[in-house]
Amino acid sequence: MLLPTACTAGVGARDAASWFESEPAGLTTAGVPQRSKILAANGDTIATFFYQNRVDVPLGKIAPIVRQAVLAIEDNRFYEHGAIDLQGTLRALGSNLSNGQVTQGGSGITQQYVKNLLLTQADSDAERAEAKEVTPARKIRELRYAVALEKRLSKDEILRRYLNIAYYGDGAYGIEAAARHYFSKHASELDLTEAALLAGVIRYPYAYDPTRHPGDARKRRDTVLDRMAQLGWLDPAKAASAKEQPIKLDVDNVHSGCVSSKAPFFCDYVQREILTNPVFGKTAKDREKLLKRGGLTIRTTLDRRAQKAAQRAVDKHVPPKNSAHKAAAEAMVEPGTGEIKAMVVDRDLGPDKERGKTWINFAADAGHGSSIGMQAGSTFKAFTLAAALDEGLPFGTRLMAPREYTPVGYRNCDGDRVGDPGASLRNAADGEGGKQFSIVTGTQHSVNTFFLALEKKVGLCDTVRMAERLGMKQANGKPLEEYPAFTLGFNPVSPLRLAAAYAAFGARGKYCKPLAIKEIRDVSGHKLKVPGRDCEQAIDEGVADAVSYVLSGVLTKGTARGMGLGRDAAGKTGTVDNFSAAWFAGYTPDLASAVWVGDPRGGYKHPMESLCMDGRCYGAVFGATIPAPIWKQSMLGALSGTPASSFDRPPSHYFSKGSGEDRAKVPDVRGMELGDAVAKLRGAGFKTRVGKPVESRKYDEGTVAGQSPGSAEPGATITLHVSKGGRDEPGGGPGDGDPRPPVPPVTIPPLPGGRQQAPA
Template sequence: MCRMEAEQGIGRAVAARRLAGYGMLAGLLAGLLALPLACTAGVGARDSADWLLSEPLDLDDLQAPQRSQILAEDGSLIATFYRQNRVDVPLEKISPVARQAVLAIEDYRFYEHGALDSKGTLRALMSNLNSSDDTTQGGSGITQQYVKNLLYMNAESEEEKLEAVATTPARKLRELRYAVAVERRHSKDEILEKYLNIAYFGDGAYGLEAAARRYFSVSAAKLNLNQAATLAGILKNGNQYNARLNGEGARNRRDIVLDRMAELGWITWRKAEEEKKKPLVLDLTETKNGCTESKAAFFCDYVQREILTNPIFGKTKEERERLLWIGGLKIRTTLDWKTQNAAHKALLRHVPARNKEKKAAAQVLVEPGTGEIKGMDVGRELGPDEKPGKTWINFAADASHGTSVGMAAGSTFKAFTLAAAFDEGMPIGERITAPVAYAPTGFRDCKGKNVSDTTQLRNSSDGEGGRSFSLLTGTWHSVNTFFLKLEKEVGLCDTVKMAKKLGIRRADGKPLQEYASFTLGFNDVSPLRVAAAYAAFGARGKYCEPIAIKQINRADGKKIKVPSANCEQVIDKGVADAVNHVMAGVLTKGTARGLALGRPAAGKTGTVDNYSAAWFAGYTPELASAVWVGDPRGGYSHPMTNVCLPTHCGGPVYGASIPGPIWRDTMAEALRGVKATGFSRPPSHFFRKGSGEDHVRMPDLRGLKPEEAIRRLKAMNMDHRISSAEIHSRYPEGTIAETSPGPGTSIDPGDSGITVVLTVSKGEERQDDPPFGDGDDDNPFGPDLPFPRTPFTEPFFTFTG
């Protein structure tokens, strides 16, 4: 009731404005000063005065909207987010002439009065009564203008915004109350700094620093007199005097500011006239907003969605949006530009953004042991899907971070069956006969439900059947029927559990589907999930949730909690070592031979049923990556057959056709200059049935220097020892005289029970010594054939079955 009476009293006083200048001012001030007396019938004069002079409870919560920045790992800018383009700077980083220009036209007595400038209000009133619109002066001082801006910018509804700018006594009274509190809390310099950082200068620029960059491409610290006067003039009405859209109006306002500065004696009249003769010269800089024009657009979009969807950043969607768009965050991410640029370049080299086949590709790179996403790209621009070469869908991520529902991952899932087999102690040399076709019966899911299938599945895409394979060769040749039988032996549920332990989940957020063909990769997943799972192999069984954010600081420097990678040892190191050992051979002897990096690496091809898509997932101990290539319109209706792209034209696309080379090109560039680390050798019990390789013939090492013979045995993964006894032979002294097993013996080079014994020659026997042997029995080429000049003539690997 008291406030209502006060507002009515002030309203009557303000109404006097229609009469005459002095009368209006006297009425207004009398109304303000008489408030305590008017309230005596209610809460009392002292309480009313206390209310006016008390600090508002929400003052600490009022903050000017700040723009947030997403930064790469090295601190460089990825993207900026803002509702208001604002860059806060300290007062000392605003040129003195710019401060003078603003004070001259807005509140030249700012340092002399308190929250209410009665003298300034009177001066403004008299000036306004006798001047044109362009020269009208505001009655509010800078403190009140700061408060007005602050209240408006913190208004969350249209009603609150209208209330913040309404020309009513109630609004003025509220504004004055906040101004009194601000003046109590802060020095004049601090208030001026806050005002110069919040005021609107038109064309989307809030604050003097953003305005200086927008109109003149300089910092506020480097503004000259002409530029400063121009910006100070815009303050009257940022929309009306927008220097880009209304150059003439902005120039007129500039001249008024210059004249005012001369009137106050802050510059000479001569200087003012010189500046007024100059044309208005703009040098515009546009501050990009959001991810669409970022050089890492899809990674940026992933980070944006992480903040907008993760409850760690706010309980409601509205809270999270405010945090990102007006919170002034410095978001330091995991992105490595070297890796990101390598991925982008490789994707476009093999699958251009605009290709007549309308195919697309996506890649994610994750650091083993940390889960940090080092690169993410789709090879297109982020934008409307109807435009060529653009898409809003982040095919690299899950639906929660890019609206993609995922893609079938094909044979990349075989790695999880392999890991499950090793986890159950199965040796590398374990052999399974893989038929040409196989009907997967006898399978049960994790709930015990029969999920068998009587449909005959074949090896049409990734490998051949009809013979025996070990875990090593079955993986190298990616034999479908082999892995179906291996999955049955391991157990479908155990395979599914292994995939889950390694972070695999459907991109649409639904549970993994558990059917017999799980190992063939029919579940729709994202490259991000596959890359993170393979990174766990590279980290010797340590799985880390993929993360994109390392640190977030608020505008005041305080840190915000960010999602953790929650790294955990999910499989035994030895199991991971065995997987690495097997999948390393895929790059040299399997479906991806020719894609080796020249450093320890492992991987797996993935060709999806009916060539609906192709994948490659590979890793080193330093970096893991997954690549998908397919058709956004639908892989089954638009299969990867008879496509013509820059590096592949005609025929079906396999995992090694396009995805593999994208992976190789990216990894080679991303790891350039990075010290290579080797994989650890698997525990010996995994070799209890041999190396798993098809049997080879023991090479003829006779006549070679011991170091050369040892080098060749190591290349075949065969153990060796040098016999302590030397013998006479036809081979030169110091070379190998004989081996056990002998040349041509069919052996498994990784059989832990076989050690090749090398015996060194003492040279030919002297004539007076007893004869050696029976003459030529030690010559495998027969008594009538000379020893070959180059003893090692057979290939290392002669397959016998």
């Protein structure tokens, strides 16, 4: 009956039969959409992506009662007939053709699987329309495919694929996704009434959707139960009892994409990485298809503890719907690996027109979040500092820092003079001037004019090259602009790049590009190619150690005093011109972070000069005002339970001109017992050594009679001379040439705690 429809004039019945029995060219069972999931480092799911919400499972993980219910209502002779159930198919085909529409369903499981397969494999509207059209040609094509599949696959495998491809309404594709969606359980856990309900939905998923049409869904469920009893597959009394039960749903909605994720901006970063990186597909369409249809398991670098700590800190200090309309963002990077451990914005991912939401990822570059970046302020001084130390300048190098500085004589990396003559720059925001500073104190106080002078001494190009070696570029992807104010941070950058650069200091000069994806496996468990770790020794270890030594002082004596973590840590504040934005970037050997606070509407138009936010007024906002407390809180939370690591001591040549600290008056310990004198000097931050004893009539024998120098940098060594006593005759004393009795060896008393001071 079918052959005349399939054949054209002149084709014999034997040739037509041969054509029908042959396997169709291009027949494939691949391409069924599977949902992909993004996992945190610990395996927690942070987002799912799909065109169709489907989770493929083996037949063994589908409850037998489900299989019985589906076969009863859809194709009870499935295991008895071949690819075509002639009785059912001919009846349905004749009715549908005579009516011009589908009025009866007579297709077997294999044919229904083929129909669903062709529909899900369709990539265009035309292909989808072709898969749905009601024509003899379409029906014959499905029958021919069904014959081929019955030769290729077992009955159990065809049934498994059918249960996994069928649509069960309300966005649930496949039996596992349907079980999770309607009942919050796995397909292997479904009971009789639940199985009958889902089996009944398959015929008309929209009409029998239990969330929208519970009455019709129940009637259809009862029809399935009656059919199972009629076939003898279910005891009639049990069927009647099951029909008395109401429909009980426990709906679990799974959303596609990052909007509902607990780490939305990190999720968005990962999504954009896959959609834009050619390693995941030649075209944008290929990459989107891979993500939303490929059933990928994407394991990332996200640390849930760090993410939660950063989000809490940002939201506490800059609430998502704050009265001042300010925003904050933070990125955390692991030194030595480049792994992104956290990425937060103080808003939800969503339309900007809704208060407290934004599509822009302020923590990332334009390519991964649409942000054009923000001026980084004095956090860029770290690159000038690194360039100076890379050229061997010791900590005690001192330069005059005038109250105003007019840049003259700067050259960019092309050798051209830039900013000449430039407008006078002054010490607004973080620092002060009008005197000499060392590399250490100039950094601690963030003195603008000092760093302009240091940049000129080092060379503008060398400073720029240092920043580039540490991965810095503008957030729009363009190279850094080169002008004298480079060290003051006029280039717009992202917190992520800044955090990665500072992470290199914590890793003793090893810079690693930010990395979010550790591994991707496809639906079959095979590993896919992903961008690998990209690290290099950007600066010498000793240079990085010296940077950490200087920046540590920012947290103890400088602009971020009091923001220490109780472990080795270093950082730098940043305040942008006119208080248009504020930053803090800091690190330990284990974790680095950069925090930005500003106004998405435009920092210069809406400065933070007299900021009041949610009932709290700050006045002018510096890097230490809001960003540094965010950094401290988030770092403490992220590092909780992590053993503290220490910075390495810088090479000795950096101390050739002293520690770089300001000189301080040395306490006068003359006349004190040696042990007491040593304890007092050490308490004041100085080291001690014992020199040669001296004669003295003024100070008793055994006490300190002399010390030098009288003023020194903190940490300097003070030499003490112990009195040997002196003659009572007038004029007697040290150096008078009179004979003296032998002096016994000096006994040095123990220090508090029983420790013995050894003479140097």
